[in-house]
Amino acid sequence: MPEIEIYTKDYCPYCKMAKAILQRKGAAFLEHSVSDNPELFDTMVRRAQGRRSVPQSFIGGVGIGGADELSLLQERGQLDLILQGERSTLDTDEPCFRCLVQ
Template structure:
């Protein structure tokens, strides 16, 4: 399964929803980058994505976007194929 990385904060309901969907789709490990604890990580997130809100989700090298983007991708049938890329846990 492809690596999943997510920029999050401690008290973000959208982060929790996104993690729940990813777990439901078989993701066992999500690399969380807490931007509420690391100002440089927040700056890097904003430079990389052009967005200020969390979560910001990456599956492999693909920036999926936020929680709504993740759910839309899943509804279109695009999430599972993206997660299956690479097969390197």
């Protein structure tokens, strides 16, 4: 399974939802709380290509997005493929998945 990182804030319901999606998959992830850490927040914004909202998740170093994107990937059955490292199976015509194509 590729490395999973998620940037969160302590009080964020969307962060809790994103973490719950990954936990239901049995996916281990490294959580970075940006609640009181401006330097870490700046790192997240840089990695997320300017996106400032939390959560921001990265799987295998690739920016996935937030809870909505994770939920949509889950609904489409694509999250399992990403977690297995099979990103090439994604529908690249979907705007929210363009960041996955390298």
